[in-house]
Amino acid sequence: MRVLVGGGTGFVGRTLTQLLQSRGHDVTVISRQPGKNRITWEDLSRMGLPPCDGAVNLSGENVLNPFRRWNESFRQEVVDSRVKPTEILAKAIAEAEHPPRAWVLVTGVGYYKPSNTSRYTEDSPGGDFDFFSRLVTRWEAAAKIPEGRTRQVVVRSGVVLGKDGGAVAQMLWPFRLGLGGPIASGRQPFPWIHVVDLAGIVTHALEKEGVTGILNGVSPTAVITTNGDFARAMGSALQRPALLPLPGFAVSAIFGPERSVMLLEGQRVEPKRTLETNYRFAFPDLPSALHDILA
Numbered sequence: 001m002r003v004l005v006g007g008g009t010g011f012v013g014r015t016l017t018q019l020l021q022s023r024g025h026d027v028t029v030i031s032r033q034p035g036k037n038r039i040t041w042e043d044l045s046r047m048g049l050p051p052c053d054g055a056v057n058l059s060g061e062n063v064l065n066p067f068r069r070w071n072e073s074f075r076q077e078v079v080d081s082r083v084k085p086t087e088i089l090a091k092a093i094a095e096a097e098h099p100p101r102a103w104v105l106v107t108g109v110g111y112y113k114p115s116n117t118s119r120y121t122e123d124s125p126g127g128d129f130d131f132f133s134r135l136v137t138r139w140e141a142a143a144k145i146p147e148g149r150t151r152q153v154v155v156r157s158g159v160v161l162g163k164d165g166g167a168v169a170q171m172l173w174p175f176r177l178g179l180g181g182p183i184a185s186g187r188q189p190f191p192w193i194h195v196v197d198l199a200g201i202v203t204h205a206l207e208k209e210g211v212t213g214i215l216n217g218v219s220p221t222a223v224i225t226t227n228g229d230f231a232r233a234m235g236s237a238l239q240r241p242a243l244l245p246l247p248g249f250a251v252s253a254i255f256g257p258e259r260s261v262m263l264l265e266g267q268r269v270e271p272k273r274t275l276e277t278n279y280r281f282a283f284p285d286l287p288s289a290l291h292d293i294l295a
Contacts, residue, residue: 002051003206004100006030006041006085007058011165012106012157016056016199023203028052030059030089041088049092054102054206057143059085063132063259064170070256079135082107086142094145104153104205105143106198109191109218111136111156114265116187119223121272122156122214131258151212153205155198158218158269162195163293171234178240184248186228189266191218194283194292204279216271220284223270227263230286237290 003020007013008029017027028050029038039050049055061081068074086105093099110132112120120126127137140154160166174180198217205211219225235242252260271279283289 001025001053001206002028003054003056004028004030004039004050004052004089005056005058006089007060008056010058011162012160012195012198013058014164015162015195016058016202019196019199019203020206023207025054030085041085044092045088049096049099051098052100054104055089055093055100056104056106056202056206057086057089058106064255064262066170066254070259075131079138082135082139083142086139090143090145093150099150101151101209102153102206103143103145103150104155104202105140106155106157106202106217107136107139108132109156109158109216109267109269110262111140112267112269114188114261114267116189116266117268119268119270120216121270122216122274123272130261132262151209153211153213153215155201155205155215155217156269157198158191158193158216158222160195160198161192161289161293166195167192168234168290168293175234175238175240175242179244180231180235180240180242181244181246182226182228182231182242183246183251183263184227186226186231186245188227188264189223189268190225190227190230191222191267191269192225192230192286192289193218193222194289196292197281197283200282201274201279204277208277211277213273215274215277215279216269217274218269218271219286219289220271220275220281221286223268225286227266233286233290237287237294
C-alpha cells in the first residue's frame with residue numbers, strides 16, 4: 001500500500017511511518033520542507049494528490065507548548081495548523097481521478113465535554129461547549145469528502161505517551177527528581193494512549209476494509225484512569241515518590257485559564273468501536289505502557 005502521511009515528521013508521525021514501513025507499505029510524508037520521500041503542502045495544493053492507496057493527516061501545533069503564550073495569535077495558529085492542512089488534503093482526495101481507498105484523520109477527545117462522571121463512546125455527543133470541542137468539530141468537518149469515493153475514518157486521540165515526545169517527555173524530569181505528583185486534585189480523568197497503539201489504530205484503519213467512522217484512540221483502561229493514577233504509576237515506574245501536587249492556580253498561570261482546562265479537567269473515554277473492529281492493544285494498561293517507555 002502507498003500511504004501519504006501529513007505531519008509524518010512529528011512525534012506520532014515518526015512512529016506511524018516506522019510501523020507502516022515495517023508492514024511493507026511505502027510512505028510519502030507531506031511536510032513544510034521538501035526532502036527524500038516527501039512532498040510539501042504547496043505541492044499538494046498546486047499539483048493535486050499523488051498516486052496513493054491511503055492518506056492520513058496528523059498535522060497540528062502543540063497546544064500545550066509552555067513557551068507560547070495563549071493569546072489570539074497562538075489560538076489562531078492552533079486552529080489553522082489543524083484545519084487548513086486537513087482542508088487541503090480532503091480537497092485533493094475529492095478531486096483526484098484515482099482517490100485512495102482510505103482517508104484517516106487524527107483529532108482529539110477534546111470533542112467530548114470534560115466530566116468526572118460521564119463515560120463517552122464514539123456515539124456520544126459533544127462538540128460545542130468550549131474552544132477545544134469547537135476546534136475538533138471544525139477540524140473533522142474539514143475532512144469530509146463526498147461519500148462513496150473513499151472510506152473515511154476519524155481517530156479521536158487521548159493524551160499520547162511515548163519515549164521521544166508527548167506527555168511523558170514533558171513530565172519526566174520532575175518525576176526523576178522526586179518532584180512529580182498529580183495535577184491539582186488528581187481526580188480528573190486521564191484519557192491516555194501509548195503512541196504505538198495510536199499508530200496501530202491508524203494502520204488498522206488503513207488496512208481493514210470494513211472500518212469506517214469514528215474510533216476513540218484511547219487505552220481500554222483509560223476510562224477508569226485519573227491523573228492521580230498516572231502520577232502514581234509514573235512514580236512507581238521510576239521508583240520515585242509522586243506526592244507533590246501541582247496546584248491548579250499554577251497550571252492556570254502557566255497555560256492560561258482556557259488552555260489549562262486540558263490539564264485540570266478531563267474526559268472518561270472508552271474505545272468501544274475501536275475494540276469492536278478487533279483492534280488489539282499492545283499496551284492496554286499504564287504499568288505495561290510506562291515500563292516500555294521508561295525501560
